[in-house]
Amino acid sequence: MSHPLRTRSFRLLFVGRSLSLLGDAAIPAALTLAVYLATGSTGDLALVLACAMVPKLLLLPLGGVVGDRFNARTVALTTDLVRCVTQLFVGAELLSGTPALWQIAVAEAIGGAAGAFSMPTVSPLIRGTVAESGLLRANALMSVVSSAARIGGPAVAGALVFTAGPGWAFVLDGATFAVSAALLAAIEVRHVPIPRRSLIGDLKEGWGEVRSRDWYWTSLIAHAAWNGAAAVLMTLGPALFLRDLGGKGVWLAFLQTGAVGLLIGSLVAGRARPRRPVLTANLGGALYAFPLCLLATHAPVGVAVAAYGIAMAGLGFLNPVWETAVQSAVPAHALARVTSYDWLLSLGAMPLGYALAPLAASAWGPEIPLAVAGLLVGSACLATAAVPGVRRFKASTEPVEAVTRTTGTPA
Numbered sequence: 001m002s003h004p005l006r007t008r009s010f011r012l013l014f015v016g017r018s019l020s021l022l023g024d025a026a027i028p029a030a031l032t033l034a035v036y037l038a039t040g041s042t043g044d045l046a047l048v049l050a051c052a053m054v055p056k057l058l059l060l061p062l063g064g065v066v067g068d069r070f071n072a073r074t075v076a077l078t079t080d081l082v083r084c085v086t087q088l089f090v091g092a093e094l095l096s097g098t099p100a101l102w103q104i105a106v107a108e109a110i111g112g113a114a115g116a117f118s119m120p121t122v123s124p125l126i127r128g129t130v131a132e133s134g135l136l137r138a139n140a141l142m143s144v145v146s147s148a149a150r151i152g153g154p155a156v157a158g159a160l161v162f163t164a165g166p167g168w169a170f171v172l173d174g175a176t177f178a179v180s181a182a183l184l185a186a187i188e189v190r191h192v193p194i195p196r197r198s199l200i201g202d203l204k205e206g207w208g209e210v211r212s213r214d215w216y217w218t219s220l221i222a223h224a225a226w227n228g229a230a231a232v233l234m235t236l237g238p239a240l241f242l243r244d245l246g247g248k249g250v251w252l253a254f255l256q257t258g259a260v261g262l263l264i265g266s267l268v269a270g271r272a273r274p275r276r277p278v279l280t281a282n283l284g285g286a287l288y289a290f291p292l293c294l295l296a297t298h299a300p301v302g303v304a305v306a307a308y309g310i311a312m313a314g315l316g317f318l319n320p321v322w323e324t325a326v327q328s329a330v331p332a333h334a335l336a337r338v339t340s341y342d343w344l345l346s347l348g349a350m351p352l353g354y355a356l357a358p359l360a361a362s363a364w365g366p367e368i369p370l371a372v373a374g375l376l377v378g379s380a381c382l383a384t385a386a387v388p389g390v391r392r393f394k395a396s397t398e399p400v401e402a403v404t405r406t407t408g409t410p411a
Contacts, residue, residue, distance in 0.1 A: 025153020265316020
């Protein structure tokens with residue numbers, strides 16, 4: 001089995017994605033600090049964050065259709081250029097000293113819309129540049145970079161915000177998108193063109209691919225529960241730690257332990273060859289129930305921190321194993337649409353968690369929503385073991401179908 005990085009196209013894709021992931025990881029911290037420092041209003045901050053999230057959620061299914069109709073390389077290159085421009089614009093606004101909130105909000109909305117078209121292309125890009133036997137290792141490499149970016153991104157943002165100003169974090173992110181676009185222009189990606197039909201027909205076909213696989217749609221429910229539970233923890237965790245569990249330093253240690261666990265899980269996934277990958281991945285997701293329930297029952301903080309690290313290692317293992325299973329089993333011509341529904345459910349569950357967690361905590365205290373979230377994610381992930389398709393799904397070494405190769409010219 002040759003290493004994926006020995007393939008030129010994947011190597012260039014990997015470098016470009018690594019740079020853009022690092023730049024993106026610095027943006028959340030820089031954006032929240034920049035908007036709050038500029039306006040002093042949490043309402044204005046919520047508006048900007050909503051402008052980035054809502055277009056992404058609304059356009060994800062359409063992004064999946066576009067990703068299947070056209071070469072994923074072409075779509076990803078275009079969205080990288082759009083996001084390069086929007087991030088450089090926001091950076092220039094912040095560096096001007098008198099940023100206009102509405103202009104930042106519009107730029108973030110455009111960037112969020114571009115993200116809706118970019119996200120479904122990730123799996124087709126990997127599958128189109130890597131041999132079937134190297135998919136798991138390639139996905140694990142991408143997951144390792146994503147995990148490392150989560151650790152290093154906030155540090156980069158902090159260094160830029162407190163030395164040069166938050167605007168430079170956006171300039172850096174824009175530059176990474178420019179480099180990623182240049183590298184995408186130089187690679188070859190295999191692509192299976194789909195017959196031209198109506199947009200509704202394409203959406204129905206993509207949804208039909210989801211519904212026809214019980215292992216897929218039931219796992220999506222479990223993954224949505226995971227993301228909703230994560231939103232509950234991220235909403236209630238800071239106040240809980242600051243008030244009862246040792247303060248800001250312990251909360252940061254909690255988060256960093258999770259980031260390290262995520263990285264370790266990704267590294268393990270690169271060498272693992274589970275016979276039943278979907279089942280094993282979902283069992284890894286069920287580990288997230290432990291830190292939530294431990295926090296809800298006032299367990300020793302050290303135990304909760306360790307449990308969170310283990311739970312995030314489960315997520316680090318889940319992501320590349322799941323992505324490899326999907327890339328191996330879903331026909332290439334429908335892959336972008338199928339993965340767009342995955343992103344839609346996962347991202348859509350998070351605002352629900354953000355909204356419900358404070359309401360439940362104000363009514364019954366933080367322990368109840370944390371316990372409910374823990375039980376929900378644990379039961380949802382474990383319940384997939386009862387699904388015949390999840391139990392029967394075994395690792396495959398054969399391609400799903402033949403694909404045609406396109407050159408570096410736009411489709």
